[in-house]
Amino acid sequence: MIEIDRLTKRYGATLVVEDVSFNVEEGTLTVVVGTSGAGKSTLLRMINRLVEPSAGRVLIDGEDTRTIPEDELRHRIGYVIQGYGLFPHRNVADNIATVPRLLRWDRKRIAQRVEELLDLFQLDPAEFAHKFPHELSGGQQQRVGVARALAARPALLLMDEPFGALDAVIRSKAQDDLIAIQRRLGATIVLVTHDMNEAFHLGDRIAVMDQARLLQYATPAELLMRPADDFVERLVGTVERPFRLLSLTPVREALEAGHAEGEPIAASESLHDALSRLLWTGRKALPVADSSGAIIGRVSVDKILQHGRPLP
Amino acid sequence: MTATSLVRLIAFLLLAAFITMPQGFAFLFEPLIAPGAPAIYNQGSLLVLTLQHLRTVCLATIASTVLAVALGIFVTRPSGAEFLPLSRSLVNIGQTFPPIAVLAIAVPLVGFGEKPTFIALFLYGLLPIFENTLTGLTQVSPLALEAARGMGMNARQRLVQVELPLALPVILAGIRLSVIISLGTATIGSTVAAKGLGEVIIAGLQSNNIAFVLQGGLVVALLAVLIHDGLGLVERVAARKLGRFLNEVP
Amino acid sequence: MVPPRPALSFDHLGFVIAVLIGIALFAAPFATYRATRIASGEARLVIEALPFSMAAALALVALGVALGAVLARDPLGRLGSAVIGLAVLLPSLGLSAGYLTPADNNFARVSPSLGFWLLSLSFSLLAVDALARMRLGPFGRLAALAVGASALALLLLSGIWDDLSILKEYDTRADSFWREARQHLLLAFGSLAAACLFGIPLGVASHRLRTLRTAVMQSLSIVQTVPSIALFGLLMAPLGAVAASVPLAAALGIRGIGAAPAFFALFLYALLPIVANTVAGLNQVPAAVVDAARGMGMSARQRLLGVEMPLALPVILAGIRIVLVQNLGLATVAALIGGGGFGAFVFQGIGQTAIDLVLLGALPTVALSFGASVVLDALVDLSKGTTPA
Ligand SMILES: Nc1ncnc2c1ncn2[C@@H]1O[C@H](COP(=O)(O)OP(=O)(O)O)[C@@H](O)[C@H]1O
Ligand SMILES: [Mg+2]
Numbered sequence: 005m006i007e008i009d010r011l012t013k014r015y016g017a018t019l020v021v022e023d024v025s026f027n028v029e030e031g032t033l034t035v036v037v038g039t040s041g042a043g044k045s046t047l048l049r050m051i052n053r054l055v056e057p058s059a060g061r062v063l064i065d066g067e068d069t070r071t072i073p074e075d076e077l078r079h080r081i082g083y084v085i086q087g088y089g090l091f092p093h094r095n096v097a098d099n100i101a102t103v104p105r106l107l108r109w110d111r112k113r114i115a116q117r118v119e120e121l122l123d124l125f126q127l128d129p130a131e132f133a134h135k136f137p138h139e140l141s142g143g144q145q146q147r148v149g150v151a152r153a154l155a156a157r158p159a160l161l162l163m164d165e166p167f168g169a170l171d172a173v174i175r176s177k178a179q180d181d182l183i184a185i186q187r188r189l190g191a192t193i194v195l196v197t198h199d200m201n202e203a204f205h206l207g208d209r210i211a212v213m214d215q216a217r218l219l220q221y222a223t224p225a226e227l228l229m230r231p232a233d234d235f236v237e238r239l240v241g242t243v244e245r246p247f248r249l250l251s252l253t254p255v256r257e258a259l260e261a262g263h264a265e266g267e268p269i270a271a272s273e274s275l276h277d278a279l280s281r282l283l284w285t286g287r288k289a290l291p292v293a294d295s296s297g298a299i300i301g302r303v304s305v306d307k308i309l310q311h312g313r314p315l316p
Numbered sequence: 317m318t319a320t321s322l323v324r325l326i327a328f329l330l331l332a333a334f335i336t337m338p339q340g341f342a343f344l345f346e347p348l349i350a351p352g353a354p355a356i357y358n359q360g361s362l363l364v365l366t367l368q369h370l371r372t373v374c375l376a377t378i379a380s381t382v383l384a385v386a387l388g389i390f391v392t393r394p395s396g397a398e399f400l401p402l403s404r405s406l407v408n409i410g411q412t413f414p415p416i417a418v419l420a421i422a423v424p425l426v427g428f429g430e431k432p433t434f435i436a437l438f439l440y441g442l443l444p445i446f447e448n449t450l451t452g453l454t455q456v457s458p459l460a461l462e463a464a465r466g467m468g469m470n471a472r473q474r475l476v477q478v479e480l481p482l483a484l485p486v487i488l489a490g491i492r493l494s495v496i497i498s499l500g501t502a503t504i505g506s507t508v509a510a511k512g513l514g515e516v517i518i519a520g521l522q523s524n525n526i527a528f529v530l531q532g533g534l535v536v537a538l539l540a541v542l543i544h545d546g547l548g549l550v551e552r553v554a555a556r557k558l559g560r561f562l563n564e565v566p
Numbered sequence: 567m568v569p570p571r572p573a574l575s576f577d578h579l580g581f582v583i584a585v586l587i588g589i590a591l592f593a594a595p596f597a598t599y600r601a602t603r604i605a606s607g608e609a610r611l612v613i614e615a616l617p618f619s620m621a622a623a624l625a626l627v628a629l630g631v632a633l634g635a636v637l638a639r640d641p642l643g644r645l646g647s648a649v650i651g652l653a654v655l656l657p658s659l660g661l662s663a664g665y666l667t668p669a670d671n672n673f674a675r676v677s678p679s680l681g682f683w684l685l686s687l688s689f690s691l692l693a694v695d696a697l698a699r700m701r702l703g704p705f706g707r708l709a710a711l712a713v714g715a716s717a718l719a720l721l722l723l724s725g726i727w728d729d730l731s732i733l734k735e736y737d738t739r740a741d742s743f744w745r746e747a748r749q750h751l752l753l754a755f756g757s758l759a760a761a762c763l764f765g766i767p768l769g770v771a772s773h774r775l776r777t778l779r780t781a782v783m784q785s786l787s788i789v790q791t792v793p794s795i796a797l798f799g800l801l802m803a804p805l806g807a808v809a810a811s812v813p814l815a816a817a818l819g820i821r822g823i824g825a826a827p828a829f830f831a832l833f834l835y836a837l838l839p840i841v842a843n844t845v846a847g848l849n850q851v852p853a854a855v856v857d858a859a860r861g862m863g864m865s866a867r868q869r870l871l872g873v874e875m876p877l878a879l880p881v882i883l884a885g886i887r888i889v890l891v892q893n894l895g896l897a898t899v900a901a902l903i904g905g906g907g908f909g910a911f912v913f914q915g916i917g918q919t920a921i922d923l924v925l926l927g928a929l930p931t932v933a934l935s936f937g938a939s940v941v942l943d944a945l946v947d948l949s950k951g952t953t954p955a
Contacts, residue, residue, distance in 0.1 A: 054465060078468030089463025093481045103467050152467075162466075348803060398578045401698035402691065409694070412935035414895025417928035420912045424921035500793025504899060508916055517799050521903060526803050533799030537792040544791045 005030055006051070006160060006192065011060035013046050020046045022216040023060070028160075028209075033186050033193040035207035037200060037239075042213040044196040048162050051194065052081045064159060079103055082153030086165035088145055090137040096122070096148050097133040103156040121151040124185065143174040150182070154191070163195040167202065179205055200239060204248050212236050225252050229314040246312035250276040253311050255292055255303050264289035264302040271300065279308050324545060331538045335362040338531070345527040357516045357528050366535065369512035372430060372505070373498045376437035381491055384442045388449025388487075389475065400450075407447045415440045415501040423508050433505030433512075440501060441494040448490025452483025485555035492547040499540045503532075513539075579695060580635035583688045587632040590684035591625055597662050598679040600731075604920055609679060615662040627654045628685060631692065641696040648693035655685050656721055663729035675731035677922060704944035704951075711940045718933075732929070735922040743911075747930065749825070750907035753900055754893040754934075757829050761836030761889060766882065768837070769844025770870065779845060786838035794831065794899045801827035802903065828905030832896055836889040843885025847878025880949045887942035894935040898927065 006028040013021040021043040028034045036044045049055040051062050053074050062069045069077055090099050097118045104114045122129045125147040137145055146166065153161055166182075167175045183206060186193055197203055203210050204224050211221045212232075220232035228249050231237040240248065255278050256271040268291040269278050282290060282305050289304040334341055338356045345355040390396040391403050418440050422432035456479050464474045506514025513536050520528025590596075595609030596616070613621045627650065634647040663676040697710060727733050736743055772779035789797070851874050859873045875882075901909030911927030914920075 052466060054462075075468040075470050078466060083463070083466030085459065085462055085466070087459045089457070089459035089461070089466075091460055091463075091478060091482075092457070102469075106468060106473065402579060402695040405694045405698045406691075408939070409936065412891055412895075412939050413932050414898050414928075414935065416895070416898045416909065416912060417932055420916055420924040420928050421921075423916055424919065424924065428919075496791055496793075500795065503793050503795045504902075507902065507913060514795065517795055518902075520799070529799040530803045533796040536796035537800060540791045540793055540796070541788055 005063075005065060006194070007063040007066075008047075008051070009061050009063065011047065011050055011062065012058050013043070013050060013055060014058040019216045021050065021057075024213070024218045025060075026211055026218065026221040028192060028194060030192050031190045032208040033183070033195060033206055034209045034211060035203040036194065036196045036211045036213060037203040037207075038198065038213035040198055043216045044198075044213055045164050047213070048164055048194060048196050051160075051162055052078050052083055054078075075106075079107055079156060080159055082156075082158040082161040084149050084153045084161070084163040084166045086168040088149030088169075090145060090148060090152070092137050095134050095136050096127070096140070097129075099137065099148060100152045100155050102152060107156055109156075117155060121155060124188075125151050125181075127151075142170055143178060146170060146178055147181075150185075154189070159192065161191055161193045163193060165197055166195065167197075176205075182206065200241060204251065212239060214239075225249065228252075247276055249314075250274060250279060250308065250312050258303050258307045258311055259292055259301045260304060260307055262289070262302045264291045264304075266290055268293035268297075268299055269303065270295070275303075275308050275311055278303050279305070282308070324542070327538055328542055331535065331542065334531075335366050335535060338362050345530065348527045348530065349525060353523070353525055353527075355527050357519065357531055359519055360515065362513075362516070362531075362535065365511065365513050365515060366539070369499075369502055369514075369536075369539075372433060372502050372510065372512060373437065373495060376434055376441055376498055376502075377491065377495050379438050380441035380494055381445055384445035384490075385449050385487065387442075388446050388453060392450065392453045393471075403446070404450065407443050407450075410440075410443045411447075413440070415497060416504055419501060419504060419508065428509040430505075430510050432508050433502060433510035436505070437498045437501055441498050444493040444497070445487065445490040448486045448493075449483065452486030452490075453479055455486070456482045485551055488547070488551045488554055492544060492551065495547060496540055496544055499536065499543065503536050577636055577639060579691075580637070583635040583692055584632035586684050586688040586691075587628050587635075590681045590688065591628055594681035594684055595679040596681040597659070597666060598677050599666050600675045600677075602673045603675055603731075603735075603922070604918065605675075607677070607679075610662075610666060612681060615666060616658060617661075617665060620658055620661060624654055624658050627651055631689060635688075635692050641699040644692055645696035645700070648689045648696065651689040652686065652693070653717075655682070655689065656717075657726050660721070660726035660728070660730060663727070663731075667729050675734065675922065676729060677731040704947040707940055708944050711937060715937065731922040732925050735920070735926050743926070746906055746908055746910050746927075749905075750894075750897050750909075750931070750934075753825060753829055753832060753897040753905060753907055754890065757832035757836055758886065758889055758893055760829075760833050761840050762886065764833075765837045765840030766844050769841040769882075770848065772841060773845045773848040782841060783838075783845075786834075786841060789834050790838045794835070794896050795902060797831045797834065798827050798899070798903045798905075801830055824903075825900065825905040827903060828897070828900030828907075832893050832900075835896060836893060839885040839888040839892075840882070843881050843888075844878065847881030847885075848874055850881065851877045880946050883942065883946045883949055887939060887946060890938045890942060891935050894931060894938060898931055 008024060008026050008028075011021055011024045012019070024047060026034075036047060038044050046055055050057045051069070053069060064080075072080075091102070094102075097115075100118045100121055101114045104117060109117070118133065119129050122132060127144065127147060132140075132144070132148075137148070140148065146169070150161075150163075150166065153163075167178055170178055179202065182193075185191070195206060197206075207224055209221065209223055210227055212219045212227070214235055220227060220236050222230075222232075227236065227240055228245055231240060251274045253275045254271065255269055255273050255275060258275055258278075259271065264287070266285060266287055269281060271292050271294050278290060282288070288306075289302045291299050292301050292303050294300050342355045349355055387403070391400045415436060419432055419436035422435040426432050426435060460478055460482065461474065464478045469477065502510065502512050503514035503517065506512050506518050513532055516532030516535070517529050520526065520530075520532060591612055594611075596612040596614075597610045598607035599610055600607045612624060615621070616624065631647045631651040634644065638644055638647070659678055659682055666676045667674050697707075700706075702710065721727055722733075728737075768782060772782050792800070855873060855877065856869060859869045864872065897905075897907045898909035898912055900907050901913050908927040908931045911923050913927075915923030915925075915927065
């Protein structure tokens, strides 16, 4: 578990991060979201001590990060930035091998790890290991950036606007990939973004920051239904709120008994997807299938609409 | 083999042939001289002079490189940052000094011969290398540096593994410039009795022998062009990996 | 924002300067006395080179500057103390020459020595550092140059330095000094003008024609690579037949063929920066601007003169700056082949081992190059100001 305990950063008289506390459970993805200049990057950089806190502390599994030598701490925490900062003079394999080399892993182990990561990120080792960063597309660079950060199996992965440099289509694919990899590795991730859609799409929990302060730290559904104040409410977007809520809810939650015509939808898909299909096909209900493909009931427009508003 | 590398090869072979067996080319120079005057430089071996010339330039360049790169590293570290604005201005001012002035001022201090030439080459050679080291080190992508810091590289690892390799093509360009200036200054060094190819030209000027002047001029010119070319090749190899630099190195 | 540094704190550069000042005052000779022009010199410490009261005053001021350099951070204060230091140091050099030269002795020579050079170096370093930190605009830099130049002119005209060896050297050859000066400027500026007349149109043409550009750039960069004296030599042969004999640097006894090959060589050297910068300047003109001009019905000529050239001007001026500084320096070498210029004194001085004569040629060259680079840098900045990129 990562405990962020009353972290504060002051530059001269300005407070850039003010008294921020929250905990990140192991194996979860926490998104820090807020407008530009809110202090998100500074908060993130205090976790790996690229910025020294003016007050407060960070505990990783109960261990105060100040007791760990800076460089050693950073070897244990992966770090991905917008633009990635790949080393232009090193090829993909050498880029990924950076931290394992700093840790003096033996060569065979490094080579194995690099290959494993390239596979994981769907980059064919034979093709990509010896390419240089400038020979890669934006999406490939991004994957190498994340692979490099994961190379030494860090306890925690920090990501600062990791998708900021990608165009919309590649970005949503990269986001899905990140979720898949996070689930698969059970990694603990803290990700910074200014994009609310991204926050809702990725976050198990979301920390909303504004003007140096943490306004709310909650699950996406809580954020929608019980925003802490007007600012959060405006930030989550009053117009998109119902659709966001539907995106967060799986079909299973609105399952009812009965029969419906048409192609079945999986119980794990979101109500947002179900509604979209219903609108497009002009039907009132769709059959619902479980993971084995067996029909387990149906989902109807009326039932979905009930989920698109806060519970009384 | 491309046309340019063919030209390069031919130029090199011609130069080598001329400095080892200049007499073989006498017929080319005879039309230029007064009757009875020697057609080919006869006061020393062209080969020896060339080697002495190259040795002076080489030693001075090594010395300049070591000091200039060290200084460049120093003023771009936090501990030397206070010297950065001053050192930039000094390089700008230093480059307004003609090399010949440095040479001339060194003579009264250390006497005639190799020493003033070496000092002039060394001091003047510092400037382009230092300037390019500064440029190279300060233009290293801040993203790469941030990533390096974030991955837990210490200051020395960042310098050796990230900053210097990224600055290398620019530093090499500085060294190449410095070598070319030095080749010229070393030629003028013969006016203060340094051993080198300038001797041939000066001898030609003194005895009004255009053939000597032309020979000295040709050898120095070919040497400079070939070295410039060769070092350019080294730079391109160094820059090739860094695709984004390819366009910036002339 | 970075918190402002405290006004009083330890400064590393200041420390280096203070050490230099200490060495200059107590461990290095201030002036060199020679019984004749080419006799070997005798060193004189500050305390020996000046009357006691003057020596004490100079030492006090220098120590004050040292203290200020270590403790004061404010650039304006540092500049002020450096200027005061120079204002005391420079005249005292002249006083020292008068003090050390026996009355009615025309052969004795007094020249500045290591201590003086170190002191002026320290004060200048302090001033340069302060100026660099002040980030003066173009007018500020021109003003600083004008103040410096006027002060220098005042020192020279007031006669306070007349007893110095270099001015005695000047005295005996005032005529040839100004003749060589004119020749030097003629070589440097004349070849620059010729290179502009020829190079800018060539640059415009190269900008339009890719094939021409490659050929021109490649040949010019080969020319740039050839060392000056070698190029002079190579040009002498083809131009040789034309040239009239001119007596050369006496010591070397060289007979050469005059300014023609020198002028031509300087012209050739000047071409690359001019052509390359013209091309680069035109290349960086935004395509949209040219397109808009075309859309408004401007002819090719109107576009070039009214839009492209003004936008390319800062880059072209930067090329002219490079050329001018380079030419002012290279022109010194012209003397070697009878081209005249300040180099004549340098090579004569080398031949006679007369450092004062060398300096008589070298110092004006350095001053000219320095002045030219400051002025042209300011012009480049100003032209950028009028054509926002
Ligand atoms: N080193 C620094 N010195 C002074 N101010 C800083 C520094 N770093 C960041 N800031 C200020 O702190 C505020 C928050 O910055 P940052 O954490 O980068 O915001 P975000 O990542 O949310 O956009 C900004 O106003 C920024 O100007
Ligand atoms: Mg940020």
